[in-house]
Amino acid sequence: MSLLGCHQFIIDIPGRGNVQPLDIHVECGQLWGILGPNGAGKTTLLHSLAGLIPPRGGSISVAGVALSAWRRRTLAQQLGMLFQQPSSVMEMTVFESALAGRYPWLSRWQRESAADHQHVENALSAVGLEQRSQQRVAALSGGERQRLEIATLMVQDPALWLLDEPTNHLDMHQQQRVMRLLHQRAQHGKGIMMALHDINLATRWCSHLILLFDDGSLEAGPRQALLDTEKLSRLYHQPLRCVDVDDQPFFIPIVPTDQTSESSASSPF
Amino acid sequence: MAMLRGGSLLLLLTMLLIAALLMALSLGSVVISPLALLRLLGEHSPSLDATLVTQLRLPRALNAIAVGGLLGLSGAVMQVLLRNPLADPYVLGVSGGASLAALSAMLMGIGGSLLLPLSAFGGALLSMVLVFALATTARGFPTTRLLLTGVVMASGWGALIVLLLALAPSQQLPGMLFWLMGDLSYAGAPWLGLTVLAMSLLLLSPWGRTLNVLARGPLQAAALGVAVRPVSWGLYVLASLMTAVAVASAGTIGFVGLITPHLLRLMVGNDQRLLLPASAVAGAILLLLADTLGRSLLAPQQLPAGVVTVLLGVPVFIVLLRRSVH
Numbered sequence: 085m086s087l088l089g090c091h092q093f094i095i096d097i098p099g100r101g102n103v104q105p106l107d108i109h110v111e112c113g114q115l116w117g118i119l120g121p122n123g124a125g126k127t128t129l130l131h132s133l134a135g136l137i138p139p140r141g142g143s144i145s146v147a148g149v150a151l152s153a154w155r156r157r158t159l160a161q162q163l164g165m166l167f168q169q170p171s172s173v174m175e176m177t178v179f180e181s182a183l184a185g186r187y188p189w190l191s192r193w194q195r196e197s198a199a200d201h202q203h204v205e206n207a208l209s210a211v212g213l214e215q216r217s218q219q220r221v222a223a224l225s226g227g228e229r230q231r232l233e234i235a236t237l238m239v240q241d242p243a244l245w246l247l248d249e250p251t252n253h254l255d256m257h258q259q260q261r262v263m264r265l266l267h268q269r270a271q272h273g274k275g276i277m278m279a280l281h282d283i284n285l286a287t288r289w290c291s292h293l294i295l296l297f298d299d300g301s302l303e304a305g306p307r308q309a310l311l312d313t314e315k316l317s318r319l320y321h322q323p324l325r326c327v328d329v330d331d332q333p334f335f336i337p338i339v340p341t342d343q344t345s346e347s348s349a350s351s352p353f
Numbered sequence: 354m355a356m357l358r359g360g361s362l363l364l365l366l367t368m369l370l371i372a373a374l375l376m377a378l379s380l381g382s383v384v385i386s387p388l389a390l391l392r393l394l395g396e397h398s399p400s401l402d403a404t405l406v407t408q409l410r411l412p413r414a415l416n417a418i419a420v421g422g423l424l425g426l427s428g429a430v431m432q433v434l435l436r437n438p439l440a441d442p443y444v445l446g447v448s449g450g451a452s453l454a455a456l457s458a459m460l461m462g463i464g465g466s467l468l469l470p471l472s473a474f475g476g477a478l479l480s481m482v483l484v485f486a487l488a489t490t491a492r493g494f495p496t497t498r499l500l501l502t503g504v505v506m507a508s509g510w511g512a513l514i515v516l517l518l519a520l521a522p523s524q525q526l527p528g529m530l531f532w533l534m535g536d537l538s539y540a541g542a543p544w545l546g547l548t549v550l551a552m553s554l555l556l557l558s559p560w561g562r563t564l565n566v567l568a569r570g571p572l573q574a575a576a577l578g579v580a581v582r583p584v585s586w587g588l589y590v591l592a593s594l595m596t597a598v599a600v601a602s603a604g605t606i607g608f609v610g611l612i613t614p615h616l617l618r619l620m621v622g623n624d625q626r627l628l629l630p631a632s633a634v635a636g637a638i639l640l641l642l643a644d645t646l647g648r649s650l651l652a653p654q655q656l657p658a659g660v661v662t663v664l665l666g667v668p669v670f671i672v673l674l675r676r677s678v679h
Contacts (some may be wrong), residue, residue: 136572159579171573173565175623180565187566188578192559220622240577 085148086111087244087275088133088163089257093142095132095285097125103300105142110244110294115270116277117286117307120296121320126279127168129296130246133277134165147243150176160188170229170247174222178213178232179204181221187238207238210265212258234262238269245269247278251285283324283335287311295319361628362620364632370418373567373638377414377645378406382653416537417644417658418637419546419604425636426553427595428610429629433564434588435500441611442596445503449510451600456517456529470541470601477597480506485589494571494585535606535659549598553591554633560584561626568623605621607635607661612666619673640664 086109093106102185103125135151146162148265154162162289164185170174172181185207208214211319216224224232230253237245243265251259257266259282266276266290280286286293294304297319303310311333313348317324323338379385385393385402390465393403427442435444442448454476458469488495488502514533521529531538563584569572571581613636617628640658643665647656 118386131572134576136575156575156580157578160576165573165576167573167576171569173568173623175618176565180622180624184566184569184577187562192562192564 085316086145087147088277089145089148090133091143091145093132093144094140095125095128096138096140097128097300100125100300106294106302106304108294108304110275110277111213112243112275112291113270114275114292115266115290116275116292116294117156118277118291118294118296119286119316119319120279120297124296124298126296127248128278130165130248130277130292132164134246135159136165136319156235157188160240160242162242163244163246164237164240166233166237166245166247166250168252170226170233172221172232172236174220175337177218178208178221179217180233182207182236182239185236185241188240203239203241204235207235208232210238211235211244227255227258230254231258231262234265238265242274244275244277247276250278250280251280251282260339275327283316287333287335317342359621359624362627362631363634366631366638370634370641373641373645374414374418376411377417377528377633377641381405381410382643382649383547384528389446399596413537413644414641415543415547416602417641419543419550420599420606421609421637421640422550422605422633423546423553423595423599423636424610424640425613425632426550426557426629427592427632429614429625429632430588430595431562431610432614433568433625434585434592435496436568436570437496437500438615439611440500441608442592442599443507443605443607443610445484445499445593446480446506446510446601447477447515447593447596448605449484449507451477451597452533452605453510453517454479455532455601455604456514456521459525459529459532459610460517460521469541474597474601476587477593477600480510481590481593481597494582499589523563531657532604534657535604535662536655536657537603538655541602543602545587546598546602549595552631552643553595556591556628559626560588561629564588564625564629565609565623591648604657604659606640606662608663608666609639612670613639616673630640662664 088110088326090106090108094103097103118129120126128137131137133144135154146154146159170209181199182204183196186196186203188198190196205214205217208217211234212234213228213231216228221229221232234250237247250262254262263285266278270276290307292305293303293310295306295310295315296302303315313324313335316335323340324335325338327334327336374388375390378390379387383402383405385406389402390406393400393406396403424442431440432438432441433443451473455469455473459470463472484499484502484506488499490498518526518529563579566577566579567584569577569583575581614628614632617635618632621627621631639662643661644658646665647658647661650656
């Protein structure tokens with residue numbers, strides 16, 4: 085049984101007429117990357133999959149059960165989401181904020197147990213925030229706040245992780261650290277789906293890709309089939325070339341030097 | 354560790370509340386020492402002092418506790434619900450509706466001890482339903498629309514209130530002004546307010562963690578497993594009812610609902626499981642102290658409690674706010 089199944093699923097992007105339906109199955113251990121230009125609908129897709137905004141058509145099943153049949157609390161045990169904007173409450177401590185991840189696992193009258201606290205401590209040290217656990221969220225930098233959000237998702241420990249640009253605000257080292265962490269989670273049987281801006285992070289870490297074009301068409305499947313220079317150039321309206329480093333493909337933008345000099349020469353400014 | 358801190362804070366606040374209650378019973382135009390209060394308890398034939406304490410001061414003090422507690426609690430709920438630090442129990446126009454109804458009742462000469470709070474309560478409910486109906490949308494919880502609709506409605510009520518004041522015969526004005534400034538001398542029996550306060554605290558106690566998650570934002574709360582729409586509307590109705598009961602018994606008492614949750618947040622952080630009960634107790638203390646001061650500072654002249662709360666609250670709040678900036 086797949087973690088997530090989309091059947092003729094059409095996301096609702098206002099003002100875009102024909103959006104191609106999506107049919108995918110996300111299994112344990114897979115890392116899906118969503119690539120596409122600004123405004124193509126990456127965030128809308130993630131929010132729709134999480135049941136936060138209604139789709140235009142089609143259906144989703146989570147662990148074999150229709151999304152609409154889930155209660156929010158039990159759904160949050162199956163499916164967690166990292167948002168583009170950090171959502172921690174400023175006046176709370178880092179520890180308290182990450183503890184919110186236990187919410188779906190606790191009944192209304194239950195207190196957090198020592199095991200819940202252990203979850204939080206493990207997650208904070210996994211993202212390198214263990215020293216800051218008693219500080220207020222307001223004292224964290226942008227990158228640290230992003231890592232706190234990831235730690236909160238670890239504490240929530242859902243079967244399927246939806247992440248909207250998990251490497252936002254992170255330096256290169258932290259980017260690699262977070263991707264490695266997500267990779268480990270996948271190896272432990274989680275499903276990961278994330279919107280990314282960096283093609284090379286996606287090619288390095290993802291097993292599957294969804295390409296969202298800004299005309300509403302899309303392509304989805306295993307990474308190898310989609311890592312095509314022409315296709316990716318069309319995706320971003322940006323000429324790319326592919327170079328191999330240690331048998332690993334890297335896509336770099338081609339800067340049209342003649343064109344820039346031409347346009348600057350003819351520019352009236 | 355945090356739990357111990359929370360428990361000891363609530364204990365401290367409760368002790369302060371008892372001290373404030375003793376003060377309220379002994380201070381006034383006639384000063385009765387706490388020892389004398391004890392002696393009054395043992396008396397067989399009630400003296401004048403005993404009547405003063407049990408018939409006048411005690412009900413009034415209990416009213417202050419009920420109203421202050423209701424305002425503190427509903428202010429704390431509103432600030433989380435609307436995710437706005439400027440939100441207070443009156444931000445959605447509940448007090449305006451109540452005041453307009455109460456003043457109209459006074460003008461029509463039906464301002465009896467029972468009918469006045471009843472009409473105020475009716476006005477508050479009417480305003481709440483109106484804002485609810487005008488702001489509601491098909492999906493989600495319309496935080497910003499609710500806030501804007503409430504603020505606009507409050508302005509509308511305010512204009513109508515001024516109009517009433519302008520048209521009212523001058524001998525009616527002092528009573529009307531006292532109502533608008535918030536005053537406990539009109540309050541009837543305190544039991545309704547105390548019951549509503551106790552019930553609300555009981556109802557809210559299992560929802561502290563949910564409110565903590567809700568404070569992260571509606572989408573974020575939904576992704577963590579909160580059924581945002583029903584929970585938010587439930588909280589909105591409860592907070593509005595608490596405010597309506599408070600306004601109906603004491604008029605518009607400003608500042609308690611705004612400032613109490615902020616004061617506590619500066620001292621103990623933002624865990625709603627602690628903040629909600631603490632706001633109720635601290636609101637009660639603040640209003641009880643303000644009313645006692647208002648009765649005794651210029652006795653036998655009485656100052657409206659609503660004015661004293663603000664005069665007390667402003668300096669305390671500013672000092673704490675400045676100290677909290679590290």
